[in-house]
Amino acid sequence: MVQPPIETYQQALPHGITLSCRAAGVRGRPVLVFLHGFPEAAFVWDELLQHFAQPAQGGWRCVAPNLRGYEQSSQPKDVEAYRPKHLVQDLAALIAIEAGGAPLGCLVAHDWGGAVAWSLANRMPQLLDKLAIVNSPHPGTFLRELKTSAKQRKASAYMNFLVRPDAEALLREDGYRRLFGFFTQWGGAPWLTEELKQRYRAVWDASLTGGLNWYRASPLRPATPEDRAASAVELPREMLTVDVPTLVLWAMEDAALPPELVDGLDGYVPRLTLEKIPGASHWVVHERPQFIAERLAAFLAQ
Numbered sequence: 001m002v003q004p005p006i007e008t009y010q011q012a013l014p015h016g017i018t019l020s021c022r023a024a025g026v027r028g029r030p031v032l033v034f035l036h037g038f039p040e041a042a043f044v045w046d047e048l049l050q051h052f053a054q055p056a057q058g059g060w061r062c063v064a065p066n067l068r069g070y071e072q073s074s075q076p077k078d079v080e081a082y083r084p085k086h087l088v089q090d091l092a093a094l095i096a097i098e099a100g101g102a103p104l105g106c107l108v109a110h111d112w113g114g115a116v117a118w119s120l121a122n123r124m125p126q127l128l129d130k131l132a133i134v135n136s137p138h139p140g141t142f143l144r145e146l147k148t149s150a151k152q153r154k155a156s157a158y159m160n161f162l163v164r165p166d167a168e169a170l171l172r173e174d175g176y177r178r179l180f181g182f183f184t185q186w187g188g189a190p191w192l193t194e195e196l197k198q199r200y201r202a203v204w205d206a207s208l209t210g211g212l213n214w215y216r217a218s219p220l221r222p223a224t225p226e227d228r229a230a231s232a233v234e235l236p237r238e239m240l241t242v243d244v245p246t247l248v249l250w251a252m253e254d255a256a257l258p259p260e261l262v263d264g265l266d267g268y269v270p271r272l273t274l275e276k277i278p279g280a281s282h283w284v285v286h287e288r289p290q291f292i293a294e295r296l297a298a299f300l301a302q
Contacts (some may be wrong), residue, residue, distance in 0.1 A: 004053040006046055010072070011065070013093040019065040020072035021094075022046065025053030027061060031099045034064040035091075037111020037136070038211045039179050041203040042066045044285060048108075051293050058300065060105060063098050065090075067113065069210020071203050082210075082217035087116045088123060095127050106130040106300060110285055112214055115139070121242045132247040132296055135254050135282050137261045140240040140268045142220060145261055146230035155256050159221035160229075168208050176204055183283060186255040191286040245271045247299040249292065251280035273299065 004024040012018045022042045032052055034045040042064040049062040066073040068090050069082060076082070095104055107128045109117035114136020121131045137145075145152035161167065171178050180197065183189040204211075215221070223231040246269045250262050259276070266272045275295060280287055 003050040006049065011094060011097060013090060013097075015089060015093065017068060017074045017090055017093075019068070019074070019090060019094060021063055021065045022049065023061070023063045024049040025059065025061040028100075029059055029061040030102070030105045031061045031063060031095075032106050032108060033091075033095065033098065033104055034062065035067065035107070035109035035113025035117055036064065036070075037109075037113050038214060039182060039200070039204065039208075040111070041071045041200075043199060043203075045108075047289050048285075048293055048296075052297075057297060061098070063094075065094055067116070069213055070207050072206065073210075075207060075210040079213050079216045082213040084116070084119050084218075087214075088119050091116055091120050092124055092127060099127075104128040104130075106132055106296070108132040108134070108296065109136055110134040111136050111282070115218075118242065121244055121246070122239060125242070125244050128244060130245045130247070130299065131242065132249070132299060134249045134285060134292065135251050135257055137257055138240070138242075138265055138268055139220065139235060141261050141263065141265055143230055143233060143235060144264075145258075146220065146222060149260065151258060152260070153222040155258055156222050158256070159215055160224060160227075162212055162215045163221070167212055171204075171208065176201060179204060186281050187253065189283060189286070191283070240268050242269045243271065245273070245299075245302070247273045247275070247295070249275050249277060249284070249295055251277045251282060251284035251287075253278075253280060254282040256282055 007023045009021055010018050011021050034048060036042055036044055045064040049064055051057055052060045053062050068087060069075050104127060107117050114133045117131060118138055183192050219229050219233050221229045223229045252259050262274060277284055285292055
């Protein structure tokens with residue numbers, strides 16, 4: 001079967017930010033939006049964009065933006081420009097343009113993309129019919145675990161490395177050895193081909209600081225003697241509830257985001273479908289793309 005082509009374009013938003021986007025499918029069709037995380041970029045969704053754009057899979061218009069700070073999207077220098085309210089503003093503006101005033105069929109998100117997706121679904125639920133999250137912690141359970149769990153604080157210790165002022169220089173050493181270690185140190189990454197490594201290097205060459213600024217702008221990381229971080233944060237319940245139908249796919253071997261993060265999730269997300277994925281890591285989108293596609297298709301059909 002001939003796959004729909006991937007389009008690339010720059011989408012200017014009304015508030016002065018531009019997002020470089022990848023898309024497949026016919027404009028005017030119902031829309032799915034896919035959000036990437038760190039240290040990735042929009043291209044990681046290409047297989048799913050083409051899959052769901054096929055007429056046999058619903059003929060969706062599928063859009064994956066490079067988020068603020070990444071690839072050829074706008075890269076503000078001020079760390080404050082990466083606070084959640086600005087990231088949600090970007091996404092809301094993109095949805096208004098791409099969906100033409102209709103709600104999204106579904107917002108699909110992984111890792112840091114999920115942080116924006118959880119926030120948008122809380123603040124502007126009218127913009128989407130459904131939400132699908134892949135290994136991205138809900139802010140309520142993540143804050144709880146950072147405050148109460150030594151296991152989570154240890155698993156998240158890398159975040160305090162990524163906010164260091166010298167993080168860029170250290171991550172660029174030895175051809176991005178440490179960044180590739182994010183993919184390979186927890187069980188290997190047979191999907192990480194040399195061609196894919198080259199694509200990652202191009203993204204990091206262009207936009208490493210932008211990705212790191214997401215960490216620098218967020219207090220949701222383990223506290224240190226110099227920085228109270230998560231220990232100083234209180235989130236009111238009204239900022240945490242999500243009342244749209246939500247699918248959460250959770251790879252159970254995620255070393256950075258342990259399974260305890262989905263405990264109690266239904267208290268924040270009453271219309272929750274939770275599916276745990278044994279034997280998969282944080283990089284499950286690469287490891288099991290067909291499985292992700294199957295579960296997402298079933299959720300869209302409900």
